[in-house]
Amino acid sequence: MKQLFTGAFGAMMFAALATTALAETKLTIATVNNGDMIRMQGLTDDFTSKNPDIKLEWVTLEENVLREKVTTDIATKGGQFDVLTIGTYEVPIWGKKGWLVPLTMVDDPADLLPAMSGGLSVDGKLMASPFYGESSMVMYRTDLVEATGMKMPDAPTWKDIKEIAAKITNKDKEIYGVCLRGKAGWGENMAFLTATSNSFGARWFDENWKPQFDSQEWKDTLNFYLELMKESGPPGASNNGFNENLALFNAGKCGMWIDATVAASFVTGKDSTVADKVGFALAPDNGLGKRGNWLWAWSLAIPAGSQKEEAAQKFVGWATSKAYTELVAAKEGWANVPPGTRTSLYNNPEYQKVAFAKMTLDSINAADPTKPTVKPVPYVGVQFVAIPEFAGLATTVGQIFSAALAGEKTADEALAEAQDVATREMTKAGYIK
Amino acid sequence: MARAVSSRRKWTFTLIAWFLAFLIFFPILWTILTSFKTEGDAAAIPPRFLFFDWTFENYGVVQERSNYFKFAMNSVILALGSTFFALLIAIPSAWSMAFAPGKRTKDLLMWMLSTKMMPPVGALIPLYLIFRDFGLLDTRGGLIAVLMMLNLPIIIWMLYTYFKEIPSEILEAARMDGASVWKELVYVLTPMAIPGIASTILLNVILAWNEAFWTLALTTKDAAPLPQFIASYSSPEGLFWAKLSAASTMAIAPILVLGWFAQKQLVRGLTFGAVK
Numbered sequence: 001m002k003q004l005f006t007g008a009f010g011a012m013m014f015a016a017l018a019t020t021a022l023a024e025t026k027l028t029i030a031t032v033n034n035g036d037m038i039r040m041q042g043l044t045d046d047f048t049s050k051n052p053d054i055k056l057e058w059v060t061l062e063e064n065v066l067r068e069k070v071t072t073d074i075a076t077k078g079g080q081f082d083v084l085t086i087g088t089y090e091v092p093i094w095g096k097k098g099w100l101v102p103l104t105m106v107d108d109p110a111d112l113l114p115a116m117s118g119g120l121s122v123d124g125k126l127m128a129s130p131f132y133g134e135s136s137m138v139m140y141r142t143d144l145v146e147a148t149g150m151k152m153p154d155a156p157t158w159k160d161i162k163e164i165a166a167k168i169t170n171k172d173k174e175i176y177g178v179c180l181r182g183k184a185g186w187g188e189n190m191a192f193l194t195a196t197s198n199s200f201g202a203r204w205f206d207e208n209w210k211p212q213f214d215s216q217e218w219k220d221t222l223n224f225y226l227e228l229m230k231e232s233g234p235p236g237a238s239n240n241g242f243n244e245n246l247a248l249f250n251a252g253k254c255g256m257w258i259d260a261t262v263a264a265s266f267v268t269g270k271d272s273t274v275a276d277k278v279g280f281a282l283a284p285d286n287g288l289g290k291r292g293n294w295l296w297a298w299s300l301a302i303p304a305g306s307q308k309e310e311a312a313q314k315f316v317g318w319a320t321s322k323a324y325t326e327l328v329a330a331k332e333g334w335a336n337v338p339p340g341t342r343t344s345l346y347n348n349p350e351y352q353k354v355a356f357a358k359m360t361l362d363s364i365n366a367a368d369p370t371k372p373t374v375k376p377v378p379y380v381g382v383q384f385v386a387i388p389e390f391a392g393l394a395t396t397v398g399q400i401f402s403a404a405l406a407g408e409k410t411a412d413e414a415l416a417e418a419q420d421v422a423t424r425e426m427t428k429a430g431y432i433k
Numbered sequence: 434m435a436r437a438v439s440s441r442r443k444w445t446f447t448l449i450a451w452f453l454a455f456l457i458f459f460p461i462l463w464t465i466l467t468s469f470k471t472e473g474d475a476a477a478i479p480p481r482f483l484f485f486d487w488t489f490e491n492y493g494v495v496q497e498r499s500n501y502f503k504f505a506m507n508s509v510i511l512a513l514g515s516t517f518f519a520l521l522i523a524i525p526s527a528w529s530m531a532f533a534p535g536k537r538t539k540d541l542l543m544w545m546l547s548t549k550m551m552p553p554v555g556a557l558i559p560l561y562l563i564f565r566d567f568g569l570l571d572t573r574g575g576l577i578a579v580l581m582m583l584n585l586p587i588i589i590w591m592l593y594t595y596f597k598e599i600p601s602e603i604l605e606a607a608r609m610d611g612a613s614v615w616k617e618l619v620y621v622l623t624p625m626a627i628p629g630i631a632s633t634i635l636l637n638v639i640l641a642w643n644e645a646f647w648t649l650a651l652t653t654k655d656a657a658p659l660p661q662f663i664a665s666y667s668s669p670e671g672l673f674w675a676k677l678s679a680a681s682t683m684a685i686a687p688i689l690v691l692g693w694f695a696q697k698q699l700v701r702g703l704t705f706g707a708v709k
Contacts, residue, residue: 028653028654030653032668033665033666033667033668033673034668034670034671035671038498041498057654059653059654059657059661060665061649061661061664061665062664062665062666062667062668062669063668063669064669065649065664065667068650069649069650072557072558072561072650076558076561076562076565077565078561078565078570079565080570080571080653081653187669241669242669242670243476243669243670243671243672243673246476246671246672247476247477247478247672248478250473250476251476251477251478253478260670262670262671263670266671266672270473271471271472271473271476271672272473273473
């Protein structure tokens with residue numbers, strides 16, 4: 001009898017434990033290595049204490065590795081991830097293919113910055129919720145600009161930039177007027193050049209998907225960029241991406257740097273030798289109604305076919321909520337709150353005190369991914385074209401333009417080559433009949 | 434008779450050898466030095482070689498953020514597991530090719546080597562689908578099988594080359610004494626080829642330890658080895674060189690130590706049969 005009782009008790013305990021184990025949902029979250037994402041990993045106790053049945057497991061990877069891995073997994077329905085960190089480029093493409101689940105638990109979707117929610121929606125449905133958003137702007141050395149006797153306008157033109165850069169440049173002292181991206185890649189030099197080309201009135205494709213590198217606008221863009229860099233850029237600029245320019249700026253070698261708004265916290269941070277001498281301005285324009293700034297967000301999305309959709313929806317809702325920004329502010333200060341996603345954040349008087357907050361918001365608002373160019377285009381995206389072929393094509397074009405910056409070919413040769421490559425690829429992909 | 438070498442010439446060659454060794458080792462040395470810098474010092478222009486504020490902070494951050502031992506344990510299991518299973522197949526294969534060659538042995542060897550010539554990405558999607566359907570994604574077993582197959586051609590080739598150096602008369606003598614194929618393999622061939630087998634094991638462990646493409650593609654968290662640990666510290670926006678260097682140093686340290694202790698064996702094995 002005693003044995004029977006012990007056996008029954010044991011079976012009941014086993015069943016209870018098994019039920020508990022079954023009730024626990026493990027979410028595997030694929031994410032990139034940036035400060036905001038790492039910070040979130042340290043603050044998830046707030047989420048798990050409210051949702052004790054959900055356990056979070058993080059897979060942090062370098063951006064390109066993550067992109068390859070997540071793309072393979074989602075395309076083959078591998079099901080390795082329940083929540084994905086993806087960029088603004090992937091969302092419209094994957095959303096249209098039905099690879100993502102529309103989000104249903106996003107906190108106050110109307111509060112999301114229109115530029116962000118516009119770029120992350122497909123057919124009016126939000127397919128990814130922005131966790132952290134950025135645009136690009138001019139970061140400049142106030143002391144060097146002041147020494148030239150000139151003044152940096154809040155909304156400079158490219159002509160202003162060229163003139164100020166020329167006056168700042170002192171190659172003997174290794175001070176360069178302007179540092180810009182030159183390293184080849186669709187997310188490197190082509191992000192900068194595509195955004196810049198928008199302000200020159202250029203576009204990647206016309207309404208019939210015909211490449212436009214043979215247009216006068218692209219000629220003006222590339223010639224201006226090459227001349228500016230030759231006159232006022234650092235040596236070896238064709239190898240410089242975000243991090244190389246950041247290192248140069250922090251070392252005091254650049255008068256101006258036009259790049260992602262996220263850099264503002266780095267150039268004013270503890271690793272910068274010029275932290276107290278940095279000013280901010282909008283990305284330049286040419287008076288055509290479009291500025292040379294981009295729009296990007298790292299967003300959280302749920303792959304279609306996820307077996308844990310409800311838990312994933314809850315997590316995405318929590319991570320991109322107003323309550324989360326308040327949690328970060330309470331623990332680490334307002335300057336460390338993920339920027340660029342919500343209107344309410346920029347209306348917050350505490351956040352308005354952060355030096356670069358206003359310029360970040362103005363830069364984001366100046367970009368419209370649905371109407372990125374002066375002339376009409378058949379695509380969405382400011383510094384990219386949201387079609388699957390773009391990443392490969394833009395990397396090839398980026399290599400051609402990078403070679404032009406290195407002096408291996410002229411602007412005309414580079415543009416002709418880019419036009420050939422783009423025409424061939426777009427014909428092969430079926431865009432050009 | 435040994436050739437007479439003047440002491441000046443000897444010094445010159447020694448210096449050249451040291452210089453070349455330093456040049457080859459420099460990237461590893463730079464990685465180790467960078468791991469002790471602050472992010473600011475790591476990105477300083479001009480670069481700082483030795484005169485910077487030495488700090489262990491990066492190792493602390495890396496240890497706090499990632500479970501290093503879990504990644505390292507996976508690397509050990511994958512490297513040793515794939516090597517063990519590869520040897521089980523490779524020793525008999527190499528034996529048969531070296532001592533009982535057929536008409537197509539040479540073609541077979543060439544075909545095996547040709548599988549190494551295909552870019553791995555070409556097989557990614559089919560293999561990923563097979564792994565998905567058999568529930569092998571993010572499992573050590575699946576990855577051991579892939580790493581084993583990946584390095585098998587090289588192992589068979591290496592062992593084949595070593596076995597060819599062993600006089601077949603010795604094996605024939607063993608056979609005359611009544612040794613079975615198994616005994617011939619275990620008690621005669623293997624002991625004689627120990628230097629070759631040891632260097633093959635070492636090389637395969639190093640190759641499996643450093644393999645990044647498949648380990649990154651087929652694992653997420655449970656079976657992820659050290660390459661994934663390193664990949665999590667790279668960032669396109671923001672200074673990360675010091676932390677990445679700390680992660681890299683932690684990842685290469687075990688294999689570097691193993692290589693250091695085993696270098697005699699490795700050199701002996703790699704030059705086995707060079708002088709007849």
